[in-house]
Amino acid sequence: MKISDFKKKQLRDGFQNVSELRQDLVSGDWMIVATGRAKRPDLFIKREKEKFEQPISECPFEDPQVTGHGEPLLIYYKNDKRRRLKGIKKLVREWSLQVVKNKYPYLGPGDCSKVYKEGPYTLMDGAGFNEVIITRDHKQHLALMSLNKVEEVIKSYQERYLALMNHKCVNYVFIFHNHGLKAGASIPHPHSQIIALPVIPADVRRSIRGAKEYHDRHRRCVHCKMLEWEKEEKRCVFQNEHFIVFTPFVPRVNFELRIYPREHQSNFEKITEIERKYLAEALWQALFRLCRGLKNPSYNFFIHTAPCDGKDYGYYHWHIEILPKTATWGGIELGTGVEVLLVKPEDVAKYLRKIKIK
Template sequence: MKISDFKKKQLRDGFKNVSELRQDLVSGDWMVVATGRAKRPHMFAKTGKKKFDQSIKDCPFEDPQKTGHEEPLLIYYEDSKRRKVKGIKKLVRDWSIQVIKNRFPALGPGDCSEKYKEGPYTLMDGSGFHEIIITRDHKKHLALMSLDKVEEVVHVFQERYLTLMEHRCVNYIFIFHNHGIEAGATIFHPHSQLIALPILPADVRRDLSGAKEYHEKHRKCVHCQMTEWEKEERRCIFQNEHFVVFSPFVPRVNFEIRIYPRKHQSHFEKMSEVERKYFAEALWQALFRLYKGLKDPAYNFFIHTAPCDGKNYDYYHWHAEILPKTNIWAGIELGTGVEVIMVKPEEVAKFLRNQKIG
């Protein structure tokens, strides 16, 4: 097998987390093979129920630098939230949020990689960035945070996005949050993640092409149309001046929630300071209602936004999706991508609207 220069350099530098991007011949979808995440085939064998270590004592994110993480890439401080200093050790103590490199990255590190061939297949080195955004409190996850804190988290998302999009070969930045073991979180301490990729992920590609097709056919943004309709509908859960939160007409999973800016906006990172406050409120409202209603379910939350590859995506409308884990994906879901919806979105919205806030 061919070893690219990038990989050789990574190995020479003693970097073990060499990952690869492989393209599916049929769908054209790109997939990440991150061997550095250190799993041998036998490690996938069932070893009983997975445990979630919740104790502060063993938490790797209580004091990330003490547990071997590098200096933060960005810090917000507890006392003055806009004061950030990079690389000054003694100031790390008072952190409120810090962004660190993932020690077990799915990608990276590196700027650019070339496509190459292996027989009929196309692959690339998995270069990119994988960062973790940690909030200080061990137990206060997003639904339990103050609105200010949620806004800070969103601000950090935006700041890291703006920094990473400057890299020449970063074409897509994916921001996500896993809450709960069933949603794939491996560390209890609340944290979000960000992955900067040289390719467009399959779901994003589908989302973009659907929006583009609709736009070409109807000369309208599909998401604007949907948001305009849903804000008056039974499926609306919450709305404020700038955002609408609703249970989609066609949910992919039970209790799915979407958050859309009312104004047509393709790029998440272009959100203004005022809009950011309203987005934080919309996100918190959605997560708190879910927390209350379903008694702290596991969920995945992510942002779908236009790629940062310099092309025109005016037809796209950024949004956030919250996908609670209420059942295990089995044959039907994995083979068809369809989760059998057991509760109507209209009922979901009513149930979540009726949750007492505060």
């Protein structure tokens, strides 16, 4: 296979292993091959046994610039403080959140991907953007933050989304958060990630296709239909003026939670400042109840929103999915794509509703 210009540039820039996107011949799903992230196969064995803690002195996110993450792409400061430094009172600016490039990116930096063929297969250069959103406190994960801090995190998601979505070769911006070793976090210091991709990821594509098919048949949004029911139902965990948190009727995993804007809205990035405050409350409520209820489980959450490829996705309803890791996936889960539920979503909602809020 001929080496593409993108690969040549990546190798010149010092990337040992270049990311690639490969399309499955049967499903049409695109997968990322990012071998640059895992250096040795034995890392897979060791991690399960390690305790998921890291002393502050070894944490790469305490001072991201010192650890080579480059200048922040976005930075928020705490209130400016006057501090005494060597006897002189100086204004010290302490950051409270910053966004940097991922040092071990899923996708290599690059402009546009080229599609090419290898036998019957289609593949693409793994060109895109991968950023890390780091909050200041080493141990304070989202469920322990104040509402203002959670809102700041959401604001950074929105700002970076808006910055990345207009890149001419970005067709999807995916925002996600891994909490805990079992959820795939590689660094315990709380952080989220943003990936800007040239393709629409498989699960998002399925979610959009399902919403479109329902819309074509019934001329209305499938999620709005669900929400109409869930706001009154026994699966609702929390709701405020603009958002609702509930356990879906058909969860993919035990204790799955979803957060939806109550009014139909296709694009996450269009939320207003007021809505952002309500979303912060809904997200915090969901995570706090989950962390209390399951004693700080590992979990992932991500935003499913309309792609930014210029097409009309008015029928789509953006939302957040929160998936706690309460089981290890075996053959049945991997082969069918669903977890065997050991608890009913109605019981999960009842249990989480009862959790006392501090």
